[in-house]
Amino acid sequence: MALRPLDSFFLALSLFLLLTSPSVSGSATQFCSAGREPSTRILIKGGTVVNAHHQELADVYVEDGIIVAVQPNIKVGDEVTVLDATGKFVMPGGIDPHTHLAMEFMGTETIDDFFSGQAAALAGGTTMHIDFVIPVNGNLVAGFEAYENKSGNSCMDYGFHMAITKWDEGVSRDMEKLVKEKGINSFKFFLAYKGSLMVTDDLLLEGLKRCKSLGALAMVHAENGDAVFEGQKRMIELGITGPEGHALSRPPVLEGEATSRAIRLARFVNTPLYVVHVMSVDAMDEIAKARKSGQKVIGEPVVSGLILDDHWLWDPDFTIASKYVMSPPIRPLGHGKALQDALSTGILQLVGTDHCTFNSTQKSLGYDDFRKIPNGVNGLEERMHLIWDTMVGSGQISVTDFVRITSTECARIFNIYPRKGAIIAGSDADIIILNPNSSYEISSKTHHSRSDTNVYEGRRGKGKVEVTIAGGRIVWENEELKVVPGSGKYIEMPPFSYLFDGIEKSDANYLSSLRAPVKRVPSEATT
Numbered sequence: 001m002a003l004r005p006l007d008s009f010f011l012a013l014s015l016f017l018l019l020t021s022p023s024v025s026g027s028a029t030q031f032c033s034a035g036r037e038p039s040t041r042i043l044i045k046g047g048t049v050v051n052a053h054h055q056e057l058a059d060v061y062v063e064d065g066i067i068v069a070v071q072p073n074i075k076v077g078d079e080v081t082v083l084d085a086t087g088k089f090v091m092p093g094g095i096d097p098h099t100h101l102a103m104e105f106m107g108t109e110t111i112d113d114f115f116s117g118q119a120a121a122l123a124g125g126t127t128m129h130i131d132f133v134i135p136v137n138g139n140l141v142a143g144f145e146a147y148e149n150k151s152g153n154s155c156m157d158y159g160f161h162m163a164i165t166k167w168d169e170g171v172s173r174d175m176e177k178l179v180k181e182k183g184i185n186s187f188k189f190f191l192a193y194k195g196s197l198m199v200t201d202d203l204l205l206e207g208l209k210r211c212k213s214l215g216a217l218a219m220v221h222a223e224n225g226d227a228v229f230e231g232q233k234r235m236i237e238l239g240i241t242g243p244e245g246h247a248l249s250r251p252p253v254l255e256g257e258a259t260s261r262a263i264r265l266a267r268f269v270n271t272p273l274y275v276v277h278v279m280s281v282d283a284m285d286e287i288a289k290a291r292k293s294g295q296k297v298i299g300e301p302v303v304s305g306l307i308l309d310d311h312w313l314w315d316p317d318f319t320i321a322s323k324y325v326m327s328p329p330i331r332p333l334g335h336g337k338a339l340q341d342a343l344s345t346g347i348l349q350l351v352g353t354d355h356c357t358f359n360s361t362q363k364s365l366g367y368d369d370f371r372k373i374p375n376g377v378n379g380l381e382e383r384m385h386l387i388w389d390t391m392v393g394s395g396q397i398s399v400t401d402f403v404r405i406t407s408t409e410c411a412r413i414f415n416i417y418p419r420k421g422a423i424i425a426g427s428d429a430d431i432i433i434l435n436p437n438s439s440y441e442i443s444s445k446t447h448h449s450r451s452d453t454n455v456y457e458g459r460r461g462k463g464k465v466e467v468t469i470a471g472g473r474i475v476w477e478n479e480e481l482k483v484v485p486g487s488g489k490y491i492e493m494p495p496f497s498y499l500f501d502g503i504e505k506s507d508a509n510y511l512s513s514l515r516a517p518v519k520r521v522p523s524e525a526t527t
Ligand code: URP
Pocket: 100, 221, 277, 325, 326, 327, 328, 354, 356, 375, 376, 377
């Protein structure tokens, strides 16, 4: 990854700034530029600064991509850009744990690449995402290299998860290489997509064991792929070939079954598990049960599953119906609200998008057969706004909860906190200013994705990201994007996040509980 040396540079710089910044004294602190190279200096004044566990009225001073100070009444010289945040919330930029940019899938490639997807993200207040690398013919390193090329035009920070699609010694070896040398700390196993990405239980077990030994987080797409295949055949036999057949062929029970199975296998191996795109009450209930019993399971709902329901799939207009095709499917009314409740009570922990966009021409590949409609919906630009409007706006969650589920928890799970996911001195300057009184309307005519459709078309809401700062640069202001291809950095994510704390002890407890092997004295019958 060409830009990786910058990571250590920024960390060193952060330390330097913290040590050389004028000391804090009295009620006001002066930051000035004497003797420094020209740099990006920003002061955000008068806003409510929100972190996951605290909010306060404070100013935020940024220099060279790093947050240098968070405190009231910071004074600066004329050379500093001052943003007035009075009456607004100043929060960590969103981190989307689940995207697919420039992904080859179902005979085509997602319409958003790293540049267009990230530009859309920045316009919506997301400043980092974690994308899924798909191996090349099962080869992890080849897949990683392909994604290094795809992401060369990045305009914001990003990390990678790696999918595992086959198993052999080479895969096992490459997992170690990716964790130790390339900053990958999570691997995804697809229990669906039979015939392409799907893995069987024996492979999942090998993968779980390997993840555990490397301190990497195992992730699952939890649907029973064999049963989905059967459900699809059933629909075609019934003459149901349109987008509604997609939802009917893979009902919640198949998501519940696979979620339960993956959770039980992770428990058997005693390793943490992350369930991606939790779309149904059935899957959520399995996660709730496991967490209640003390198992380390993370549940990630996605914005489409929280906000939408499946009635669109029955729309007589194919272009409308097909844009809602994703897997697991968007569920009937009721599931979304239950998932929101689970998110607000801590049963589910963070929100992703599964941004995987195909335009209407690409979706029409499945006009005669829903099985050929490329699976995926948009959300990178809309996630922050929709979660704010739906959940903070309705009083379901607090503003601090909003920061936790859209940013901080993701940074913690993937072991990059507090570099990301926080507004504190020393953190990366990925910051948004949200005006709670400003309104918006979502439309494919004005969004920044390359897709000609939007699953949230016409939706209005309140609470708008007016400014996005990424890596210390103002990239979104006055409805205008100022993004530079190649300016985004690859963020290495170290293994052994907090989810692995205590695993060694519980393994030791398990071994000492076995009371085996039993020492037996040979009896007459055995001699
Ligand atoms: O429909 C979806 N979710 N498309 C992206 C691939 C995946 O399963 O995450």
